[in-house]
Amino acid sequence: MGNRLTWDEYATAWAGLHGGFDPRTAAPVVRGWLRMAYLVGALLGRLRVSPAAVTVVGLVLCAVVPVVAGRSSTGAFVGALLVLLASVADSVDGAVAVVTGRTSRLGYVYDSTADRVGEAFWLAAFWLVGVSGVVVVTAGALSWLHEYVRARAVSAGMKEIGAVTLGERPTRVSITVVGLVVAGAAGLIRTELAAGAATVVVAVWILLALFGLGQLLSAVRRTLA
Structure with missing residues (x-):
């Protein structure tokens, strides 16, 4: 039955793995993205491609x-394209696991770890473009803290929730893609402008991460208090 879902x-199966969040009721863009992942995942499932292989491909794209x-x-433009492709792989690996009936707790851990490592590569790209190391580390630390709080809340009994804050991974993907494009465009105008443009974008990452962390902490407090 796996790849004939x-x-x-x-x-329905995806919702069961994501705290009951039904993709059929999501916003059109989110629903379209998840349906795309389902279609690609179903195709790869028929080709007997494993979820782990897709995860590895996504991580390699991030490393480049x-x-x-x-x-x-x-x-920088090429980097933005690679980030976009890696984000597709990040959605598709889970879809392959669902349609082939190969979801597992171990796979979830691997996938989450790959996400964090991938984001570290993205931030390294901004550092190489010229963003201050302190700014880059701050952005990474806040994103890590966001995911850590979520994981601890779930282990404490909070039902796993979907994307409810401004600090979620889709936001980081969008900021990274836009940031690299902006940095590339600024660099074409004048080389030294690339670092400044990238710094502004990473600053936006930090602001949204702070706001998202506040939203998440508020939701955790309401649920677990």
């Missing part, structure tokens, strides 16, 4: 981002 069957982005303004 219909969209409705897949959505700082290599290309730090070389030139054009490289």
Whole structure:
């Protein structure tokens, strides 16, 4: 049955793994993104591609981002494309696991770890473009703290929740893609402008991470108090 799941069957199974958040009721953009992941995941499932293989591909794409982005303004554009492709892989690996019936707690841990390592590569790209190390580390630490608080809340009995804050991974993906594009465009105008443009974008990452962390802590307090 694994790779013959219909969209409705897949959505039901996906919701069960994400705290009951039904993708069929999500905003059009989110619903479209998840349906795309389902279609690609179903195809890869039929081709007998494992979820772990997709996760590894996504991580490798992330690892290449700082290599290309730090070389030139054009490289920053390529880096933005790689981040986008890695985010697709991040959605598809879970879809492959669902449609093939290969979801597991171990796979969830691997996937989450790959996400954090991938984000570290993205921030390394911004550092190579010229953003201060302190700013980069602050952005990474806040994002890590956001995920840590969520994980501890779930282990304390809070039902796992979907994307409810401004500090979630989709926000980080969007900021990284936009940031690398902006840095690349600024660098084409004048090389030294790339660092300043990237710094502004990472500052936005930090602000949204702070706001999102506050939202998450508020939700945790309401649920577990």
